[in-house]
Ligand SMILES: [Ca+2]
């Protein structure tokens with residue numbers, strides 16, 4: 465019964481890895497005669513303001529068991545008739561997939577460095593935490609981005625290892641749906657080799673946890689482990705469907721912090737549900753506010769503008785503690801500011817680069833969250849979030865806290 469139903473589905477659909485497993489599980493349930501609780505499945509029409517960023521013929525489905533799948537290559541009508549209607553008892557949400565992008569910034573590759581390059585670490589007093597021996601040990605941070613150059617000298621020793629997977633044997637040893645996923649996964653290319661053709665993810669990862677001692681770059685949480693998850697192409701564009709698969713993968717691999725330095729999709733219910741569902745698994749989601757220089761309440765983009773209790777949205781501040789001109793802001797939707805202008809960090813090809821953007825501000829907070837979690841492993845995402853927000857250096861920023869990240873004060877606030 466399971467096999468008969470699953471086979472034609474598996475062959476008809478262009479599902480990603482998790483999906484076949486999901487369908488078999490669901491069919492197994494109904495074969496046992498169990499009825500799902502009544503919760504009406506919805507598949508909203510794509511709103512006019514979401515049309516420009518919609519991925520053609522791609523749909524994201526969140527099933528009632530919490531898993532998400534992505535179907536590609538079907539028209540809306542085909543999707544509705546072949547998937548949504550037949551399986552709507554098992555579906556929570558379905559919606560059209562959306563493009564997102566890495567917040568655009570200009571990159572300046574640095575050949576020389578100066579003491580000013582560490583202004584963000586100085587401003588947030590990161591060294592005070594390091595001096596107390598708080599380095600982020602035991603915490604895995606997922607960087608869901610354009611990939612990471614995992615051969616960079618300041619990053620290659622920082623990688624999380626999927627111990628249940630034997631590398632390069634062509635076998636999915638831990639049966640999680642991903643073959644040879646030892647150091648992360650490339651959801652854009654569906655392969656285990658994570659690299660970074662855009663440079664963005666490598667820079668973000670370095671801000672969070674670059675090893676100290678070999679250059680001017682000092683990661684905020686150098687004891688934390690990096691889970692690099694690539695869902696963008698070389699132009700820094702990805703889609704929500706792959707981002708959701710990456711978010712679930714991160715949680716399954718034990719990541720406690722997820723950094724999301726991207727956005728732009730004006731619509732996605734599935735994404736917000738996926739993030740909120742991770743609070744019970746101890747995961748904190750850090751989102752960049754976006755680089756349009758606008759009030760997020762007037763021009764919302766997501767995930768930045770979600771109101772979710774295990775999410776923190778971060779704006780970018782300058783070395784003089786002003787709001788960076790490009791940074792989005794909002795007294796209701798942005799929580800705090802962090803350094804995000806002329807930030808030196810790791811760059812592909814054993815280089816360093818200075819980048820500006822809220823993409824650079826979010827990883828300061830992601831690194832700080834990893835420090836707080838390592839100092840107090842039992843703290844819930846809500847406690848970590850409160851500690852980070854209650855302890856800001858007061859300022860005139862358009863954010864719920866009005867302030868800018870201060871790492872040792874956040875540590876004190878947690879105690
Ligand atoms: Ca695997």
Ligand SMILES: [Ca+2]
Pocket residue numbers: 629630631632633634635636637643644645
């Ligand atoms: Ca393997």
